[in-house]
Amino acid sequence: MMNSCVRYLSVIGTIVILSASARGDWTQDYLQGVARLERKDAAAAIELLQSALKQKPASCKGCIREGMYFSDYYPNYYLGRAFLALSRYEEADACFQSLLREGLIQKSELAGAFDESCRLVRRELEARKPRTPAPEGKPRDGRPAADGDGPPQAAPPLPAPPVKVDKRDPETPPGAAAPVKTPLEPAPAPTLDAGLRADLLQQFATVEKRFGELDFSRGPAIDGALAMKRELQRQIQDAADIRDRLKTGQDAREFEESLERLRTGLEQVGRFLDRARSAAVESGNLRRHFASLPEGVFLDNPSFRQEYLFIRTRLENLQGQLARVQDTRELATAEEAMGALRTDFWDFMARAKPLLGQPAAAPTAAQVRHRARLLEGYAAYFQGKLEEARQIVDSTPPEPALRPFWLLLRGVLAYSRYQLGGSRDAALLEAAGQDLRQARQAGIPDDFVTEKYFSPKLVKFYQGLR
Amino acid sequence: MHANHATSIRSCLAALLLLFSAGLAAAQGVSPINYNSSLFNRGAFNLQGQGARAMGMGGAFIAVADDATAASWNPAGLDQLTRPEISLVVNRFARSYHTYQDETLAMEPPATGGSALLRYNDEGQADATNINFFSTTYPLEIKNHRFVVQFSYNRLLHFTNSEEFWEQQNILSAPPDGPFSTERYNLFSSADGGIDAYTFSLGTTAGRGVRVGASLNYLKVEARDITVTDAASVTPPTDGSIYQEFFTQVENFNYDFSGFTFDLGVLWKIHDMFQAGAVYHSGFSRNNFDYRYSIKEFARRSDGTSTTLDFNASGQGEIHWPNGYGFGAAFKPITPFTVALDYSRSNWSEGKATVTTGNTFERQYPLLLPDSRQKDTGSLRVGAEYVFTTANRLAIPLRGGFFREDQLQNFFQNEVGEDLPTPVYQGFSLGSGLTYKFFEFDIAYVRMVGSEDLLGTYRFEGGDGVSATPYTKSFSNNYDSRLNRLLVSIIIRF
Numbered sequence: 001m002m003n004s005c006v007r008y009l010s011v012i013g014t015i016v017i018l019s020a021s022a023r024g025d026w027t028q029d030y031l032q033g034v035a036r037l038e039r040k041d042a043a044a045a046i047e048l049l050q051s052a053l054k055q056k057p058a059s060c061k062g063c064i065r066e067g068m069y070f071s072d073y074y075p076n077y078y079l080g081r082a083f084l085a086l087s088r089y090e091e092a093d094a095c096f097q098s099l100l101r102e103g104l105i106q107k108s109e110l111a112g113a114f115d116e117s118c119r120l121v122r123r124e125l126e127a128r129k130p131r132t133p134a135p136e137g138k139p140r141d142g143r144p145a146a147d148g149d150g151p152p153q154a155a156p157p158l159p160a161p162p163v164k165v166d167k168r169d170p171e172t173p174p175g176a177a178a179p180v181k182t183p184l185e186p187a188p189a190p191t192l193d194a195g196l197r198a199d200l201l202q203q204f205a206t207v208e209k210r211f212g213e214l215d216f217s218r219g220p221a222i223d224g225a226l227a228m229k230r231e232l233q234r235q236i237q238d239a240a241d242i243r244d245r246l247k248t249g250q251d252a253r254e255f256e257e258s259l260e261r262l263r264t265g266l267e268q269v270g271r272f273l274d275r276a277r278s279a280a281v282e283s284g285n286l287r288r289h290f291a292s293l294p295e296g297v298f299l300d301n302p303s304f305r306q307e308y309l310f311i312r313t314r315l316e317n318l319q320g321q322l323a324r325v326q327d328t329r330e331l332a333t334a335e336e337a338m339g340a341l342r343t344d345f346w347d348f349m350a351r352a353k354p355l356l357g358q359p360a361a362a363p364t365a366a367q368v369r370h371r372a373r374l375l376e377g378y379a380a381y382f383q384g385k386l387e388e389a390r391q392i393v394d395s396t397p398p399e400p401a402l403r404p405f406w407l408l409l410r411g412v413l414a415y416s417r418y419q420l421g422g423s424r425d426a427a428l429l430e431a432a433g434q435d436l437r438q439a440r441q442a443g444i445p446d447d448f449v450t451e452k453y454f455s456p457k458l459v460k461f462y463q464g465l466r
Numbered sequence: 467m468h469a470n471h472a473t474s475i476r477s478c479l480a481a482l483l484l485l486f487s488a489g490l491a492a493a494q495g496v497s498p499i500n501y502n503s504s505l506f507n508r509g510a511f512n513l514q515g516q517g518a519r520a521m522g523m524g525g526a527f528i529a530v531a532d533d534a535t536a537a538s539w540n541p542a543g544l545d546q547l548t549r550p551e552i553s554l555v556v557n558r559f560a561r562s563y564h565t566y567q568d569e570t571l572a573m574e575p576p577a578t579g580g581s582a583l584l585r586y587n588d589e590g591q592a593d594a595t596n597i598n599f600f601s602t603t604y605p606l607e608i609k610n611h612r613f614v615v616q617f618s619y620n621r622l623l624h625f626t627n628s629e630e631f632w633e634q635q636n637i638l639s640a641p642p643d644g645p646f647s648t649e650r651y652n653l654f655s656s657a658d659g660g661i662d663a664y665t666f667s668l669g670t671t672a673g674r675g676v677r678v679g680a681s682l683n684y685l686k687v688e689a690r691d692i693t694v695t696d697a698a699s700v701t702p703p704t705d706g707s708i709y710q711e712f713f714t715q716v717e718n719f720n721y722d723f724s725g726f727t728f729d730l731g732v733l734w735k736i737h738d739m740f741q742a743g744a745v746y747h748s749g750f751s752r753n754n755f756d757y758r759y760s761i762k763e764f765a766r767r768s769d770g771t772s773t774t775l776d777f778n779a780s781g782q783g784e785i786h787w788p789n790g791y792g793f794g795a796a797f798k799p800i801t802p803f804t805v806a807l808d809y810s811r812s813n814w815s816e817g818k819a820t821v822t823t824g825n826t827f828e829r830q831y832p833l834l835l836p837d838s839r840q841k842d843t844g845s846l847r848v849g850a851e852y853v854f855t856t857a858n859r860l861a862i863p864l865r866g867g868f869f870r871e872d873q874l875q876n877f878f879q880n881e882v883g884e885d886l887p888t889p890v891y892q893g894f895s896l897g898s899g900l901t902y903k904f905f906e907f908d909i910a911y912v913r914m915v916g917s918e919d920l921l922g923t924y925r926f927e928g929g930d931g932v933s934a935t936p937y938t939k940s941f942s943n944n945y946d947s948r949l950n951r952l953l954v955s956i957i958i959r960f
Contacts, residue, residue, distance in 0.1 A: 064801075066548055067532045067957075068906050070853075
């Protein structure tokens with residue numbers, strides 16, 4: 001009896017000691033916090049995730065184990081999303097900034113979703129900032145002031161270095177996309193002094209890096225549309241199955257009507273998908289066009305830079321809108337966004353022309369014409385209009401000062417045609433090699449022929465030339 | 467005269483054999499209840515949790531219990547599951563054993579100087595494939611408190627059994643005529659049924675890092691057709707005395723009972739790297755033990771006379787199923803690596819079947835031997851698991867374990883019929899598997915071996931109530947048991 005009492009007391013004592021020394025379970029808090037967030041209970045999720053963070057602040061990959069299942073620990077991500085759900089953008093932003101500093105989530109499966117959340121937070125924070133009144137009494141929604149006093153009002157620097165850069169081959173013409181019509185007239189191009197040019201190039205490089213985030217060609221909008229299409233197809237199959245089981249004509253008619261509605265929905269999705277693809281390709285073209293600006297046009301006007309940043313913001317907004325299409329299935333939104341972007345873009349380019357026409361040193365008329373023509377050739381090439389680009393090159397004699405760029409364009413066009421012809425025309429390859437070799441010898445900077453502007457194949461070919 | 471003398475010697479020797487061969491009654495009196503004991507003893511009696519993952523770790527899982535088999539080890543572990551899961555465990559087992567007993571009795575002058583050799587050779591084996599665990603687990607939330615519930619079916623022990631063996635009894639010599647007789651019995655036994663548990667379990671969080679759980683088990687024990695078929699082959703005695711020239715016997719034994727038990731479990735996460743667990747299994751007493759026994763026997767003697775026996779017995783009474791408990795610790799120095807240690811104990815000395823109506827008896831359960839002397843059993847298990855993961859979330863584990871298990875009682879007794887220390891069998895396990903996305907597959911191989919020996923020569927002074935004649939008894943007894951199991955688990959996560 002006594003022994004039994006001692007035994008049980010020992011067990012109870014051990015339990016009490018162990019319980020007292022037991023620490024909080026960050027895994028449990030984290031998993032439950034995530035579960036609460038999935039059930040839209042953001043307030044409870046915040047409490048649990050903060051508790052987990054307090055116990056284990058650092059994110060880690062594969063460090064949560066449930067039996068044989070391993071999962072990552074990103075408390076700041078889910079905490080940020082919980083704050084986002086409650087419109088507490090500053091706190092969400094702080095969480096996302098912490099994540100960015102850790103540099104782990106960018107390599108995870110959550111990278112895309114995280115990037116999108118970041119963008120949403122930044123957009124909301126920007127929207128909350130007081131707007132500078134537009135000059136000349138012509139306010140434009142969301143546009144920064146163009147008076148030049150102060151830094152551009154476009155998006156503050158997005159922190160993520162992240163995701164992937166679109167490296168679509170320029171050799172591949174955008175088949176599904178309607179060609180972009182450029183209203184840009186041949187314009188006299190200015191020249192710049194070297195210092196300012198370098199400064200601008202640096203700025204454009206920064207902007208380009210941001211553009212790398214916008215992967216419209218494989219964007220979430222298309223994925224969303226495809227998912228929607230699959231769902232509709234499933235619904236159609238279900239409806240057809242039910243119909244087959246029906247006995248009465250009345251019920252059969254009802255299901256026929258239901259089926260018809262679903263088919264209509266499917267067609268709508270198909271159309272949306274086409275438009276989304278076009279939008280993706282078109283936005284890719286625009287981006288390529290922008291990419292050509294630093295090398296094709298020498299800009300020296302702060303207002304122009306500001307416009308450039310504004311357009312960039314519009315592109316970012318476009319991506320947000322496309323993402324919303326994925327969530328809300330609003331078919332009109334994508335078209336609307338692209339329309340607005342096109343308007344802004346060409347408006348910007350048209351207004352850019354006079355700014356560009358202020359030469360620091362007067363070029364000859366022939367130089368101006370040649371430069372503008374060459375610029376058009378590059379624009380056509382970057383838009384995938386290879387034949388048009390070739391005609392421009394063939395019809396424009398090389399002006400000595402710009403001969404390297406002329407040779408380069410002719411070389412890349414030859415290489416593109418060689419690739420599109422199935423890599424069989426050795427003469428084209430030989431011509432491409434010759435032009436590109438000469439272009440390099442004539443002074444094309446090495447950092448111009450990079451994957452930023454050209455396909456990896458071409459860059460590799462170029463670098464391999466002796 | 468010779469005949470009378472020889473008969474008295476044989477009677478004397480037979481009486482001694484009966485007295486000192488407690489493990490086996492006289493060959494003709496073999497009781498199927500003895501064979502009921504073989505269903506449980508010798509490493510087969512292993513009422514622990516289920517699952518190839520756990521068994522791959524040697525069965526050290528009380529403080530781990532983090533998959534869909536959790537409740538069978540520690541219901542508190544259920545709280546570690548965050549998604550609905552279903553699981554299925556298939557078990558293939560093959561048990562074999564070999565008993566060899568040589569016991570020689572030598573009577574001393576001035577009585578007879580006769581001697582006898584009693585020899586048993588018992589080779590049994592059992593193998594079967596069965597689904598021994600199925601569960602469905604679902605986490606739910608009630609008033610902001612999270613619970614995880616599980617329904618499961620668990621075949622704790624499979625009775626399927628098949629044995630073939632023979633027993634031989636030689637009266638070697640009784641002066642002056644040399645060997646009297648050799649009696650050989652060929653036997654076959656079989657059984658079916660098992661111990662099944664239908665369980666509802668629930669796990670939840672009790673506090674910071676502390677999880678608790680409980681299970682309610684409906685336990686159903688059913689032993690069907692424990693059958694022994696016996697046929698004798700007898701060499702006539704050299705002295706021409708009357709002997710039993712033909713003998714057959716068929717015995718059949720069935721019993722069943724059921725009851726409710728509960729399990730209570732606790733799991734403490736004391737540190738990120740250390741977790742401890744404890745579990746208590748309740749017993750029960752119910753008045754629904756029901757047995758039926760029959761024996762049909764025909765014997766013909768050399769003088770042309772014969773005897774038949776057609777005996778039926780049945781009874782009802784109370785069953786007492788004992789309680790048990792276990793402790794475990796798990797150490798996780800890094801996320802993919804786990805080392806676990808368990809100790810559990812079952813109070814089998816308290817297991818009892820008391821039949822009070824019909825043909826009554828009171829014996830210890832589960833062995834149901836007439837001379838019940840079964841002990842509490844302890845089990846010590848240690849295991850480890852390392853999981854290799856790839857970038858695309860494929861997980862491949864390697865597992866190993868070692869365990870030691872006390873047996874219910876020693877097969878042999880010493881020269882004066884006293885218990886020998888309870889044998890401890892030991893074994894190892896190896897396991898692996900593959901987990902990808904929502905699918906988990908585990909496989910484990912378990913091997914347990916045990917051996918018991920009794921060797922020696924003892925002199926008895928007599929005066930024991932059977933014979934006043936001093937005699938010498940030599941033992942050369944050995945028992946070997948091998949149990950091989952192959953378990954396959956499939957767990958699907960939703």
